Amino acid sequence: MKRVIEPCTYLMASGFRGTIYTGVTSDLMARIAQHRDGTFDGFTKRYTAHLLVHFEMFGTMDQAITRExxxxxxxxxxxxxxxxxxxxxxxxxxxxxxxxxxxGRSAGDGS
Structure with a gap:
């Protein structure tokens, strides 16, 4: 698995045009795993927003936080x-x- 360790802003979704969550992290791979595993309570767990549908990488965490x-x-x-x-x-x-x-999850087919 390719590691992506640099500041980024990302959007998770529950499905095609579903609930959208916006977040920021310095370790996208670890954060995706946390969202998918439900290792912490919160918005993405409650709304099953587990699909990574967009992300943007930045040079600094301040830039990523500003974008978020x-x-x-x-x-x-x-x-x-x-x-x-x-x-x-x-x-x-x-x-x-x-x-x-x-x-059992698909974004692209509208389900």
Whole structure:
């Protein structure tokens, strides 16, 4: 599995155009695993937002945090537009980073 250890802002979703969560981390791989495993309570566990649908890498944590705050203040449609610019089918980008597909979960087919 490819390690991605640098500051980033990311969006998780419950499914195609489903519930969206915006977060920030310095270790995307570890954070994806935490969200998928439900190792801590919170928004993504409650709404099963386990699909990585967008992420942006930054040089510093301050830059990533600034971007996270910006996105969190956006309207929902702006977040959807951001995701669909590069990921129109809302595929789980975690699979491209080496994670196994989530069983019974699909973003790209509208379910």
């Amino acid at each position: 705050k910006q996105i969190k203040n956006w309207r929902r449609q702006w977040k959807i537009n951001l995701i669909e610019e590069a990921n129109p089918r809302w595929r789980d980008l975690a699979c491209e980073l080496g994670f196994a597909p989530l069983s």
